[in-house]
Amino acid sequence: MLPTGLKRVALHGVQWLDDRTGVMWVLRHSMFHRVPISAKWWYVFGSATMMFFTVQVVSGIVLAMFYAPSAAQAYDSLVYINEQVPCGWMLRAIHGWSSNAMCYMMLLHLSQVFLHGTYKYPRELTWLFGVGLCILTLGLAFTGQIMRWDADAYWGLGIGAAIVDRMPMVGNQMRAIMLGGTEISGATLSRFFALHVFILPGTTVALIGLHLYSVLRKGISEMPKAGEVVDPATYTKGYEARVHKTGVPFYPDAARRDMVFCGAALIALVGVAAWFGPMGPGGLPDPTIIEASPRPDGLFLWIFAALALLPPGSETFLLLVGPPVGIALLAALPFISPRGERAPSRRPLSVLIFCTIVTGIGVLTWLGVASPWSPVMNAWTSTPIAPAFVVGRTPLELQGALEFQFAQCRNCHAIGGTGGMRGPDLTDVATRLSWDQLVRQIQQGGGNMPAYGKTLSSVETQALAAFLSTLDGGSLRAAIPGAMESQQQIDAAPTPVDSSTTSDAR
DSSP states (O other), X not given: OOOHHHHHHHHHHHHHHHHHHOHHHHHHHHHSOEEOTTOOXXXXXXXXXXXXXXXXXXXXHHHHTTOOOSTTTHHHHHHHHHHTSTTHHHHHHHHHHHHHXXXXXXXXXXXXXXXXXXXXXXXXXXXXXXXXXXXHHHHHHHHHHHHTOSHHHHHHHHHHHHHHHTSTTTHHHHHHHHHXXXXXXXXXXXXXXXXXXXXXXXXXXXXXXXHHHHHHHHOOOOOOOTTOEEOTTTHHHHHHHXXXXXXXXXXXXXXXXXXXXXXXXXXXXXXXXXXXXXXXXXXXXXXXXXXXXXXXXXXXXXXXXXXXXXXXXXXXXXXXXXXHHHHHHHHHHHHHSOSEEOSGGGOHHHHHHHHHHHHHHHHHHHHHHHOTTSOOTTHHHHSOOOGGGTTTOOHHHHHHHHHHHHTXXXXXXXXXXXXXXXXXXXXXXXXXXXXXXXXXXXXXOBTXXXXXXXXXXXXHHHHHHHHHTTSTTOTTGGGSTTHXXXXXXXXXXXXXXXXXXXXXXX
């Protein structure tokens, strides 16, 4: 217990500070404002997003003490943090995984607001600030990947610069602003470091303040109920009356759920960081290594897949028009539909749009992980042919199996479910193509397949066609020159007798 004199001094100090700053008024209105009694577990995602952002800021400040934003030293500084700084690997892991968690919580929060129709009158500005925060959060995640300054970051920047360069009239200038010159260099890293450490976090803090002020100003929405429509003429008075009558203080009633959820999420974050460790850095950012296969972090894999699958003729148009139109539609949503039902059961079109978008992003993310359009460049050396496909084959067919590996066909074609997926699976190719068709496809190519007519000799082509034509039952063996005679010789050969077995029988 404090002495009476100290209590008076402390009370006087608080009163003096409140008189000059109004801090107690702010705390009183933010912590003890009344919220609808139905505002329960659906409403915790926004607080969790802010908690993860706080983790990002704190861990980022510590990491900035060791990180060298120089093209020559950035990669080595991350290795130094991972291997030399006490618990540096854990700090990087927490920073990286909390970035992903912040993005997912933000998207969950945005989804909940959309499905519950919370963007409707009178919370239009709350929604607009939230959309801005979502874009900034994704920007922080993307620039954070660039900070790793590894092969993925280097080639990802190259792809981004190529997209920006497609902008009509101003493409070259925008690319130069993005890269700090005509090529990826130390100036590029300096620009993205400034974005990631200063500009984007500062803008995010400002928008968080505006978002929270808007929430306090217009209140937290009630859980939607079928039949309760939003009418701008009567909604505000009705909402204020209900909150005054049945609402509860944000602290401790509603804040208790936020604290429980945030605590559980924080424990999960530490566990994931300890188990999986930090993200990268990956391979060295060497522009001479052209065999690199860059890909973004998991959150952006769906964009990676969409870019890979876009038709060449529409690629530029969709890249330049799609994102601005999507953001504009999100921002205009509360003005397009400011009134009416909020319950998802009464808004089937909104639910259908949401489910379609989520399903599309999920499928594209899976495709981004599998990357079926990309050859598996090491399959010819690391993925052997299963014994079932070579047992009992003739010497010609076995030579074809070797050609199938060494000609790197395995990089694009799978047999028995293993291998590349860029081309069709050849497990049952013998049931689909004749001998002549196989030879013609090998020699002339077609589609995404290159022509091997000048690469493989006539003997090698014959051997490869012989092997492929025996797959999945070998229905075309009769068409292989000499195959029937070879098989008849194998069948007519005497079966070897195990001498030990014979002697035991005697």
